[in-house]
Amino acid sequence: MSKEQFTIPIGPQHPALKEPGHFTLTVDGEVVTGASVRLGYAHRGIEKAVESRNWVQDLYLLERICGICSHIHATAYCLGVEKLAGVTAPPRAQAIRVLVAELERIHSHLLWLGVAAHQAGFDTLFMYSWRDRETVMEVLEQLTGNRVNYSANLLGGVKFDVDTRVLETILSGLDFLETRTHHYLDIVSGDRIFLQRTRGIGMMTSEQAERLGVTGPTARASGVRRDIRVDAPYAAYDRYPIQVVVETTGDLEARFIVRLKELLETYHLIRTLLDGLPEGDLKTRMPRRIAAGETISRVEAPRGELFYFIKSDGGDQPARIKVRTPTLSNMASVTQLAVGHQLADMPMLLTGIDPCFSCNDRLTTVQTSGESETWTWEKLRQYGIASYRERG
Amino acid sequence: MKIETMLRDIIQSLFHKPVTELYPAQRQPTPQRLRGKLRWNPEKCTGCCLCVKDCPCSAIELITIDKDNKRFVMRYDAGRCTFCAQCVQNCRFNCLEMSSEDWELAAMDKALFTVTYGREEDVQSLLGCVAPTGDPAGE
Amino acid sequence: MLASLFALLIFPAGLFVLVNGLAYHWIDRKLVARLQNRVGPRWFQPAADMVKLLANEEVLPTGVDARLFTALPVVALAGALAAMIYLPIAGLPPLYNFPGDLIVAVYLLSLLTLCTGLAGAISKDRFSIIGATRALTQLFSYEAPFLLALLGPAFAAGSWQINEIMAYTSSQWLILTQPVGFVVALIGLMGKLEMAPFDTPEAETEIVAGAMTEYSGRGLALFLLGREVELVGGLTLIAAFYLGGINNPFDYALKTLVLLLGVAGVQTLMTRLRIDQVVGLWWRYGALLALGQWLLLLGQRMGT
Numbered sequence: 131m132s133k134e135q136f137t138i139p140i141g142p143q144h145p146a147l148k149e150p151g152h153f154t155l156t157v158d159g160e161v162v163t164g165a166s167v168r169l170g171y172a173h174r175g176i177e178k179a180v181e182s183r184n185w186v187q188d189l190y191l192l193e194r195i196c197g198i199c200s201h202i203h204a205t206a207y208c209l210g211v212e213k214l215a216g217v218t219a220p221p222r223a224q225a226i227r228v229l230v231a232e233l234e235r236i237h238s239h240l241l242w243l244g245v246a247a248h249q250a251g252f253d254t255l256f257m258y259s260w261r262d263r264e265t266v267m268e269v270l271e272q273l274t275g276n277r278v279n280y281s282a283n284l285l286g287g288v289k290f291d292v293d294t295r296v297l298e299t300i301l302s303g304l305d306f307l308e309t310r311t312h313h314y315l316d317i318v319s320g321d322r323i324f325l326q327r328t329r330g331i332g333m334m335t336s337e338q339a340e341r342l343g344v345t346g347p348t349a350r351a352s353g354v355r356r357d358i359r360v361d362a363p364y365a366a367y368d369r370y371p372i373q374v375v376v377e378t379t380g381d382l383e384a385r386f387i388v389r390l391k392e393l394l395e396t397y398h399l400i401r402t403l404l405d406g407l408p409e410g411d412l413k414t415r416m417p418r419r420i421a422a423g424e425t426i427s428r429v430e431a432p433r434g435e436l437f438y439f440i441k442s443d444g445g446d447q448p449a450r451i452k453v454r455t456p457t458l459s460n461m462a463s464v465t466q467l468a469v470g471h472q473l474a475d476m477p478m479l480l481t482g483i484d485p486c487f488s489c490n491d492r493l494t495t496v497q498t499s500g501e502s503e504t505w506t507w508e509k510l511r512q513y514g515i516a517s518y519r520e521r522g
Numbered sequence: 523m524k525i526e527t528m529l530r531d532i533i534q535s536l537f538h539k540p541v542t543e544l545y546p547a548q549r550q551p552t553p554q555r556l557r558g559k560l561r562w563n564p565e566k567c568t569g570c571c572l573c574v575k576d577c578p579c580s581a582i583e584l585i586t587i588d589k590d591n592k593r594f595v596m597r598y599d600a601g602r603c604t605f606c607a608q609c610v611q612n613c614r615f616n617c618l619e620m621s622s623e624d625w626e627l628a629a630m631d632k633a634l635f636t637v638t639y640g641r642e643e644d645v646q647s648l649l650g651c652v653a654p655t656g657d658p659a660g661e
Numbered sequence: 662m663l664a665s666l667f668a669l670l671i672f673p674a675g676l677f678v679l680v681n682g683l684a685y686h687w688i689d690r691k692l693v694a695r696l697q698n699r700v701g702p703r704w705f706q707p708a709a710d711m712v713k714l715l716a717n718e719e720v721l722p723t724g725v726d727a728r729l730f731t732a733l734p735v736v737a738l739a740g741a742l743a744a745m746i747y748l749p750i751a752g753l754p755p756l757y758n759f760p761g762d763l764i765v766a767v768y769l770l771s772l773l774t775l776c777t778g779l780a781g782a783i784s785k786d787r788f789s790i791i792g793a794t795r796a797l798t799q800l801f802s803y804e805a806p807f808l809l810a811l812l813g814p815a816f817a818a819g820s821w822q823i824n825e826i827m828a829y830t831s832s833q834w835l836i837l838t839q840p841v842g843f844v845v846a847l848i849g850l851m852g853k854l855e856m857a858p859f860d861t862p863e864a865e866t867e868i869v870a871g872a873m874t875e876y877s878g879r880g881l882a883l884f885l886l887g888r889e890v891e892l893v894g895g896l897t898l899i900a901a902f903y904l905g906g907i908n909n910p911f912d913y914a915l916k917t918l919v920l921l922l923g924v925a926g927v928q929t930l931m932t933r934l935r936i937d938q939v940v941g942l943w944w945r946y947g948a949l950l951a952l953g954q955w956l957l958l959l960g961q962r963m964g965t
C-alpha cells in the first residue's frame with residue numbers, strides 16, 4: 131500500500147450522500163488526515179422569496195424548507211408571526227401542533243435510524259426501521275391527509291382536529307412503535323458487529339460540543355443538556371413537560387441511543403397529550419397585516435434547535451425572515467471529528483448529526499472589498515456563466 | 523453482546539408476506555382526509571376571491587363572467603397546486619373541497635393539469651374565446 | 662474435439678453455469694429481500710440487468726491502458742469458467758481431473774479477485790484505487806483460511822484430486838467431523854464474492870463501487886457474470902466436500918440451495934465490517950481456527 135496522501139472528494143454527487151454537499155477528505159491509506167466541507171449546492175433563495183409573498187403564502191413556502199421536519203418550520207414561523215401580531219392560538223390548536231411535531235419527530239428519528247444503519251452497511255436494520263416508520267407515516271396521513279408537508283398549521287391555529295377514529299389509530303400505532311423501539315434499542319446497544327462500527331467512533335466531549343455550538347440530539351449525546359422544549363417551552367410544551375434524554379459518552383453509539391430513547395419519551399408525551407387534550411376552537415382570527423416589529427422564534431426540531439428571525443414593517447408581507455437550521459450548527463463538528471478516523475467511518479460520522487442539506491443551504495458569505503457596486507441582472511448572469519466556465 | 527440481534531425478525535419474515543405495496547397492481551384505500559384534487563362547487567360561490575388571494579402558488583384563478591348573476595368560472599391548475607388546503611380554509615361558503623379519491627394526477631401533458639370548473643355554457647364561452655387577458659382574479 | 666468444445670461452451674463450463682449463476686444470483690437477492698420483509702426482484706431481473714449492461718456503451722476512462730482495461734474482465738470470467746471444468750457441476754462428475762486439481766481450481770477462482778484488484782488499480786480513479794487496495798487486502802486475509810478449510814477434506818480423503826475427495830466425502834458428512842472447516846469455507850466464499858458483510862471493497866456508501874467504479878457496459882457485465890459463476894462454483898465445492906458429496910442433479914440443487922439460504926442469512930444479519938476488522942477477523946480467528954482444525958486432523962491421522 132502506498133503511503134502517498136490523496137484527497138477523496140465526497141459529493142456533491144455520491145451514493146453516500148443523497149443530498150448535495152461536498153466534502154474533501156485527505157487520506158493516508160485508510161485514515162483520514164484532513165477534512166473540509168463546502169455547502170450551498172441546494173441554495174434556493176427562499177429567504178428572499180418570502181419577502182414577495184404574503185404572510186399566509188409564506189407559511190407554505192417555509193414549510194417546504196425541509197422535507198422531513200416540515201411541520202416544525204411552519205410551527206416556528208406561525209408562533210413567531212402570532213407573537214408579532216399579538217395573537218395566541220387556542221390551547222387545543224397548540225396541543226395539536228405539539229402532537230404533529232412529535233409524530234414528525236418519530237418519523238424523522240426512525241428515518242435517521244434507517245439511513246445510519248444503511249451507511250454502516252446494516253441494510254436489514256434499515257429495511258425494518260423504515261418498514262416500521264410506515265406506521266407513523268400512516269398515522270400522519272390519517273391525521274392530516276398527507277405523509278409529508280402536512281400543512282397542519284394555519285396562522286392563528288391548525289386545520290385539523292383529532293377525532294376518535296384518528297385517536298385510535300395514533301394509540302395503536304404508538305403501541306406497535308414502542309415495542310419496536312425497545313427492540314431497536316437492544317440492537318444498537320447489543321449487536322456486537324454493529325457496535326464495532328459505532329462504539330468509540332466520533333467521540334465528542336461536552337466541551338467540544340459546547341465550543342462547536344452543536345445542538346439537538348447530537349449535543350445531548352455528548353452530555354449537553356439542552357432542549358428548547360424544556361429550556362424555553364413553546365406552543366403547549368409547558369403543559370406537557372418532557373424528560374430530556376442525555377448520554378455522556380459522546381460517540382456514535384450514544385447518538386443512536388439518545389435518538390431512540392427520545393422516541394420513547396415522545397410516545398409518552400403523545401399519550402399524556404391525547405389524554406388531556408384541551409377542548410375549544412382550532413383557530414382564532416389573524417389580521418392580514420402584521421404590526422411592525424421584529425421577533426425571534428425558537429423551536430426544537432428533530433435535529434436540534436431551529437431558529438427564526440421575523441421582521442415586519444406593518445404590511446401584509448414580511449420585511450425579512452432569517453432561518454437558521456440545526457444542520458448548520460452541527461456541520462462544524464463533522465470536519466472536526468473526521469481527522470484520525472477511518473475512511474469507512476466517514477459516512478457514519480456525517481450521518482451521526484442527521485444532516486439535512488436542503489435545510490442548510492440558505493446563506494452565502496460574500497466577502498466584499500469595501501467598495502460597493504450595483505450589478506445589473508444581466509451582468510450577474512454573465513458573471514455566473516463565466517465563473518462556472520472557469521471552474522470547468 | 524450478540525451478533526444475531528435480528529434473527530427473530532428475519533425468521534418471522536421468512537414465513538410472512540412481504541410488506542411491500544405492489545402499488546399500481548394493488549391500491550391501498552386512501553384515508554378520508556387525504557388532500558387530492560381540488561373541487562369547486564359554484565352554487566354558493568360569491569366571487570370574493572379570498573381563496574385566490576392566499577394560494578401560495580397561484581394555482582387557482584376565478585374568472586367572473588357576470589358578477590350579478592353569480593356566473594364564475596374557476597380555473598384550477600393541479601400541476602401548480604401544492605395541496606395545502608389553504609383555499610379550502612379561506613372560503614367562508616364552503617365551496618371548495620379536496621377530493622380523497624382523486625389523487626393519481628400524474629400526466630404526460632401539462633395541459634391535462636388544468637381543470638376548468640363552472641357552468642357548461644360559461645366554460646364553453648370562455649374556452650371558445652381567446653385566452654382571457656384581463657385578470658379579474660386580482661393578482 | 663466436438664465434445665470438448667461442447668464442454669467449454671455449453672456444459673459444464675459455458676452457458677449452463679452462466680444461466681445457473683444468474684438463477685442463483687436471483688435466488689440470493691430474493692432470499693435477502695424476503696428475509697428483510699421485502700418483495701424482491703422478479704425472476705428475470707439479473708438476466709435483464711445483464712442484457713442491459715451488454716447493450717450499454719462501454720466507457721473507456723482516459724489515461725488507462727485500453728488493452729488491459731478490456732482484457733481484465735474477460736480474463737476474470739474465463740478463469741472462473743475454467744475452474745468449472747474441474748468441479749462436479751450439477752452433480753455430474755468433473756469433466757477433467759488430475760492429481761492436485763483442487764489447488765488449480767481454487768486458484769482459478771481467485772483470479773477474479775486479482776483481476777478486480779488490478780482493474781481498480783489501473784483505473785486511476787480514487788474510489789477504484791481504494792477499492793482495489795481493499796479487495797487485495799481482503800484477498801490476502803481470507804485466501805489462506807479458505808484454502809486451509811478446503812484442504813481439510815482433502816487431507817481426510819488423502820488425495821488432492823477433486824473426484825477422489827468426492828468419492829470419500831459422499832459416504833460421510835464432513836460437516837459433522839469438521840464443522841469449523843465448513844464455517845470458515847462458507848464465510849471465506851462470502852468474502853471471495855464480496856457479499857455483505859464483506860462488501861468493504863465496494864462499500865457503496867463510502868467508495869461508490871470500489872474497483873468497479875470506472876467499469877460500465879460489457880466490462881462490468883463480464884465481471885458480474887464472473888462473480889455469479891464463482892458463486893455456483895464455490896457452493897458446489899463446499900457442498901461436495903462438506904455436505905456428503907453431490908451425486909446427482911437433485912442432490913446438487915438441494916444442497917447448494919440450502920447453503921445459499923445460509924449465505925443469505927449471514928448477509929442480512931451482519932453489519933459491514935471495516936477493512937481492518939476484516940483482516941483482524943480472518944487472521945485472528947479464521948486462520949487460527951482453520952489451522953487448529955488441521956492440526957487436529959493431523960493428530961488423528963497420526964494416532965490411527
Ligand code: SF4
Nearest residue numbers: 577603604606607609
Ligand atoms: S390547495 Fe393550496 S395550492 Fe392548491 S389551490 Fe388551494 S391554496 Fe392553492
Ligand code: SF4
Nearest residue numbers: 567568570571573613
Ligand atoms: S373563497 Fe369561496 S366564495 Fe370566495 S371566490 Fe373562493 S370559492 Fe368563491
